[in-house]
Amino acid sequence: MMRWLIALLLVLNLATLAWQWDAFARWGWGPHTHQEPERLLKQIRPDALKIEIPSAPLPAEASSAASP
Secondary structure (H helix, E strand, O other): OHHHHHHHHHHHHHHHHHHHOOOOHHHOOOOOOOOOHHHHHHOOOHHHOOOOOOOOOOHHHHHHHHOO
């Protein structure tokens, strides 16, 4: 019984791997890897977005934030 269970799990793992590698895509069973290019086209001034990483807090700020 245990051998059949291990064999079944092995077959299911191989099928999952094949699915992820688009082996079943020709039949319409591929993973959902579609992007949404229409969202990129709808962006208004994407170059205006600026991402800043906050600097490390000063020692005085860290001690006041640690004690409530």
